[in-house]
Ligand SMILES: Nc1ncnc2c1ncn2[C@@H]1O[C@H](COP(=O)(O)OP(=O)(O)O)[C@@H](O)[C@H]1O
């Protein structure tokens with residue numbers, strides 16, 4: 267993740283000049299690729315030089331070849347599509363439920379009375395423990411998977427929305443009110459946009475949770491998707507298949523998280539964090 | 548337009564005097580964790596219709612608190628505030644407020660910030676845009692219409708905040724250190740601009756500042772407050788003959804008033820420091 271520290275480092279380096287400056291920029295730009303490349307190279311060599319048994323760690327090249335084969339055969343695109351479909355539907359569901367409850371709970375006493383204890387217990391609990399119940403209630407198909415995932419992810423979104431909408435600067439609300447805004451307008455035109463950066467952070471935390479829980483439900487319940495395919499490979503003692511699954515999940519996860527960052531940047535053009543990135547790079 | 552609205556309200560309540568009447572107002576902050584703070588203690592002040600009154604006092608004496616109460620943002624604990632014949636019970640666009648920390652909407656461009664209040668008044672789109680542009684030009688922000696507040700300097704943000712409030716043409720203007728973030732040059736330009744606007748369409752103005760010279764120069768009367776808990780210490784008449792600012796500031800009457808007021812405030816600032824130290 268190109269976090270703020272990397273950007274700060276780039277900003278700092280812009281003030282220097284000459285070779286050192288370019289080397290430093292090169293270092294920060296290439297750095298992540300270097301780490302990943304080194305790791306992959308070690309993997310390949312360790313296996314090729316028979317430092318480890320190829321069954322326990324098949325060479326990277328074999329794994330990549332396997333991914334290419336699955337890609338051509340059409341099974342991999344299907345699995346990716348199914349996993350992404352479940353993840354996104356569950357994420358949107360969690361987002362709608364999470365944001366609505368996060369806005370309503372602190373504002374309606376009776377709803378707060380009902381949900382406050384549920385959230386206090388549910389937030390720190392490993393929600394995946396309820397998977398058997400979801401299986402009993404909703405069966406083994408997409409419904410139970412999607413509901414399990416949405417349930418796991420929504421607590422985080424409720425909590426961030428709740429605290430963000432409660433902590434909006436009071437002068438911001440006052441000035442809208444003195445300019446003639448109604449309560450409803452203040453909620454949607456002031457409190458919501460003012461809380462958006464934190465709400466998006468909550469969503470960005472919830473997204474990987476969705477992906478993880480989707481994979482777990484697929485491993486447990488089957489029904490295609492990357493998790494199912496990986497577990498099946500393990501059952502057939504197909505070690506390249508297992509490692510192919512790990513690489514695929516890594517790539518899919520990376521793309522999903524990157525897209526979230528891009529969406530954040532789009533939505534927060536007005537925010538300082540976005541402008542800093544534009545001016546320094 | 549403003550005068551029509553004003554006479555309309557006098558009809559509603561013919562007995563009430565326009566302007567602002569503050570009587571026996573106290574305010575205590577009661578933080579959830581911590582000791583209660585008495586910010587205002589028995590403040591009474593009459594501001595005449597279309598009068599420009601400055602509230603002057605050391606930092607922390609309760610100036611913002613008093614302005615928030617006039618704005619109706621916090622419930623009155625004790626006493627009464629009547630603005631233009633109406634008892635204050637909540638905020639409203641009849642009282643335009645410029646906040647000390649600007650309180651701009653960071654997700655809206657300069658233009659959209661200024662348009663916000665105009666939209667709430669239900670003006671037609673063309674007219675809204677025209678008014679917004681007029682005020683953008685007035686505060687010298689032409690060319691920054693589409694900038695976001697985070698792209699502006701402190702002084703520019705302050706000018707947006709002032710334009711946003713002036714654009715809705717409030718009958719009463721409540722300003723909390725509106726020129727505090729400006730450099731000296733922009734500050735005196737804005738001071739003259741404010742007086743020019745006020746001369747064109749006089750409104751009742753309450754102008755909070757901790758700058759003695761600014762208070763004496765702009766206001767008809769300066770209300771000097773004591774260190775915390777804020778009480779009214781003295782009201783100084785500071786109306787000078789109509790003249791350009793650069794002439795007024797050289798006149799002996801002006802310098803005398805500044806000196807006199809300065810001594811009042813300094814005594815309080817010393818008291819405030821002593822309290823902090825002790
Ligand atoms: N929300 C608050 N909770 C507790 N104390 C506060 C709060 N707001 C202001 N105060 C205290 O009330 C006093 C007056 O504050 P304020 O009106 O902001 O002063 P001024 O605007 O003159 O600097 C200060 O001592 C301040 O510390």
Ligand SMILES: [Mg+2]
Nearest residue numbers: 610611647723
């Ligand atoms: Mg203040």
